[in-house]
Amino acid sequence: MTICYHRTMPWKSALAIYFLFWAFSVFLVLPFGVRTSEEAGVALVPGQAPSAPHEFNAGRIAKRTTIVATILFAIFYLNYLNGWVTSDMLDWWSQVQPGNAA
Numbered sequence: 001m002t003i004c005y006h007r008t009m010p011w012k013s014a015l016a017i018y019f020l021f022w023a024f025s026v027f028l029v030l031p032f033g034v035r036t037s038e039e040a041g042v043a044l045v046p047g048q049a050p051s052a053p054h055e056f057n058a059g060r061i062a063k064r065t066t067i068v069a070t071i072l073f074a075i076f077y078l079n080y081l082n083g084w085v086t087s088d089m090l091d092w093w094s095q096v097q098p099g100n101a102a
Contacts, residue, residue: 008081009080017073018069018070021069025065036050037050037052040055
């Protein structure tokens with residue numbers, strides 16, 4: 001039995017998966033490049049936590065997130081096309097033999 005991995009993904013599925021990678025990438029990108037008011041040399045606003053970011057630049061975060069998500073999705077899609085890692089390779093439970101327990 002020959003398995004052919006060169007198949008295209010429906011564009012709606014690809015878009016949905018890309019969106020998931022983008023949403024996940026936001027949490028990867030958010031902690032990097034954050035400067036507190038103390039690091040920026042600016043006085044704290046009354047009620048502001050000392051660990052709060054000095055300024056929030058949504059455009060910069062969106063650009064970084066898009067770059068990271070695109071790279072991650074490209075790796076995912078290449079794996080989808082070429083079958084480098086399949087679900088059978090990740091099924092460790094079926095490899096456990098009854099009676100071989102330590």
